[in-house]
Amino acid sequence: MNTDPGVVRALFASHYFLFAFLTSLGTLQIAVSNAGTRGLWMTPNAGMTRLLGIALILTAIAVFFLQPLWVDGPWAAGSVEADSLTRDWGTASWDEIAGARNVNDIHGGLDGVKQAAWFSLAAISAFLVSAIAGTVTMKVLAFADQQTGETASRDDSDGLEGLIRRSYFSNLPDSFRNFKSEIGDVWRSGIRNSDRWSLIKTVFSRSSK
């Protein structure tokens, strides 16, 4: 490669983040539409939400693998077939587009650990976007009918179960309150159920009795 691997890595990181974010958002929309978790839907309809999810995934794949056609990088036309160390900087040709992204991580591609870090960030971002969009959808389009308010005050369900009927931000206080009241029991029953050779059980069993 005729370029600093650090520059290539920064380019790959930004492209990969966008790829992972859009595909995570799409996957999330498909999953929550199937599960009926309306507080995270980006549209008021399950079918539309699912279609949006599929469209986001397909768009992300197309953008990521076609980007070398218009964005300069280590995939200049005529050099893609070379070892990723000796490629030139520029845009790829149609003929070589399939191999353009195949750059060794020691030459600026992303290794597994970096991919995991960027993916985690992208998945959290996708969840936040879904939560905000779901809140706007439920409020602006009056997606939650009048019953929702009543149900929310009587219903003590929390977490994703609570998001079936409420927006993320109206569900959050109940979820956190229930977490604070239950975490002690969860911890104690976990210690009871753990293996008798567990180090955690050995250390904490006395204090949990």
Add this chain to the structure above:
Amino acid sequence: MNSIDANIVIWLNGFVGNVKAFDDLMRIIASDYLLPLVFSLGMLGLWFSGTTPAQRLRYQHTMLMGISALAISNVVVWIFNISWDRPRPFIEYGDQLNLLFYPPTDPSFPANPVAVGFAVATAAWTVNRKFGWWMYGAAALFGFSRLYAGVFYPTDIIGGAIVGIAIYGFTTYLRRFLEPITTGFVRLIRGISAA
């Protein structure tokens, strides 16, 4: 055994150049970015897919085990790699192969991407057979594409698959020792309305 292994990869790689569209498809499938992301997305989807609280909890615990198995698989493959530096096929038979992928510098056995894929697919399979088979299919396709590209031997792929499945089994066993951390973690995420 080694010559059978080599003959298979040379025979399969011999089809390279016949149909450009197929070669291009294999280049994209063999990419470091597409199928590893599919495996991660599979786990992300599993987290949010449950339709009842009990099913959701089961899926989420399985997802945590799948991610743990993925990480442990990487460590196990690394241990294999430092114990046996098996050269890649393009190093030993470079004159007979048409490499479709960049030349990796780490040892060949076992196939790391296949181990990771099979660990995740096994996690998916334990809670949803249909989804699990799709994930196994994706992991197998990933292995095939790398074999076709000339960067792995068939035994590397088989070894990777065995490592991935075995590590998932080990991780589920390990879970008994990690309670109440796993249940507490899921409960914490539910506290911020995300589980």
